[in-house]
Amino acid sequence: MKKLLSFFGGIIIIMIVLIICSSNLQRKSGAKTAANTLTIYNWGDYIDPELLKDFETKTGYKVNYETYDSNEAMYTKIQQGGTSYDIAIPSEYMIEKLISENLIEKLDHSKIKGLNNIEPQFLNLDFDKNNQYSIPYFWGTLGIVYNDKLVEKAPSHWSDLWDKKYANNLMLVDGAREVIGMGLNSLGYSLNSTDINQIDEATVHLKDLTPNVKAIVADEIKQYMISDEAAVAMTFSGAAASMLEENDHLHYVVPTEGSNLWFDNMVMPKTVGNKKAAYEFINFMLEPENAKKNAEYVGYATPNAKAKELLPDDVKNDKQFYPEADTMKNLEVYKDLGKEWLGIYNDKYLQFKMYRK
Template identity: 60%
Template structure:
């Protein structure tokens, strides 16, 4: 009987031992999950060395994934499957995600460096108290042109329709961007909800198609650097890289009006590493890190101390840091709502198909 008791006691001890080992493994796996931060950002939109330094400082491994449009980012997060701890959408998409309860409210007690941000980039209409988003970069939409390939440099959106530019314009592939400059070329708001204005703009864009050489995404930089086209409509940061790669290129922001955009850091509601996301936001708000990021990416920093450390030529370049007068004519994208955005999308798709 005593042997039988010892036998069962041995089995119990083995079970307890195995249970303990299992719990340790589960704890280790759990720890591995919390020590990883999944970031969802635009392509080529951060200095990769900053990610390495963040990991060295915090011990948090970064899984950095990219998207090429706000709509693609929204769809991926909405569908679930992949859990993202931090994302970088634009202003109108932040508004949309807030309305659909897709974002977590930030715990500002866990964020250091909020005082480093220029007040003019805080409290904007898409997040009036910055409860859900913190500025990352800002910039403009404008026109890049090659001085050796055009006789008359374009200055305003309506200039793009000139016969001089036939089959020589590249457009960034974005519904709000193309429909927006189309609307502004006719004197309308890029946030117009007037159906007649939007349809008139679509017809006007059809007239632009003889001048359009291609509609592309990130590769637009390489094409312009290689003199593949005379003109491009693109973002200021993309333009900065183009100008660095080709001394004949110039960038102009239409003085009558253009898009002033903001990309902000947000935490999706499905995030797992919430503390890590707050830590990363704090890390990016340090002036020295904001400076490194601005120098690498080429977009405008919302951190005045970082801007002050840029070279004087960049600080004084109104194409990338526009004057107050130019800023007055700029418009920020509004959330148009699903019905109106659907109309924009449909007409833009028809424009892309029409030019083929």
């Protein structure tokens, strides 16, 4: 009996040793994997895939690339902290929110090379003073794309979209801030308004727009416009650029009275597992040649002055996507209005959508 107990005792000891060894190997393997991997969380189709391959070749890191379709989806996953994202690319109002909730890292500018390539007008903005937490990636506008085959006179103001000639011929981006903001701008108000009377007035005004609305969609808006299925649409500048490439009859305008000026910047979430790789990626994307290549692929405006110089003349001089100062001065960046006001915007937008039905 004692021999039997001794035998089983020996087996148990061996098993414990094997488990400890296996655990140590897994920890070492995990550490090695983390040290050689860069995990990026970004919008879909928002980087030239060739650049990711170039980065892997140049640095030896393996890139894990995950995507999201809204700032809110990105925020939820970063807040939960289940994945160690090294780089994320949120928009300005969400960066402001992430900073306030201590969900992103303060950057060490001594490790960043090429920040001087960024145009000064895109640095030190209100949502991130002195760029302590974020580095510019792309910027753009919200405007109107129209089809000259289906439109006699080009629209140039948000108020033009209420014209009865666009009955069942208008496409809208599916977004509360965008649609309510358009309603506010069309009445001469700020798209960041926290005046409930102004927001109510804009909501009522938007109800008058519903006979013109053919559909409220997301990325599908590109194909609708390319296929001549609507005369006009509200869309973002980068999406418009893609449409214009596919259909010569499409044109993009930014309402001079006011619209959204947006920025997407690179940040490091608090869950960052590989800061060294994250800094190398930021520096890689700040290199003019890489920023230029990315701008050509994605279609949005680059904040990188040296990269812009490398772009073809017909691109960098295109006022549709690089507006003049007179237009830029009336554009507004979305602010983080807080949970209460965001809820109001969402409720008013839902009322508009329900009324349309």
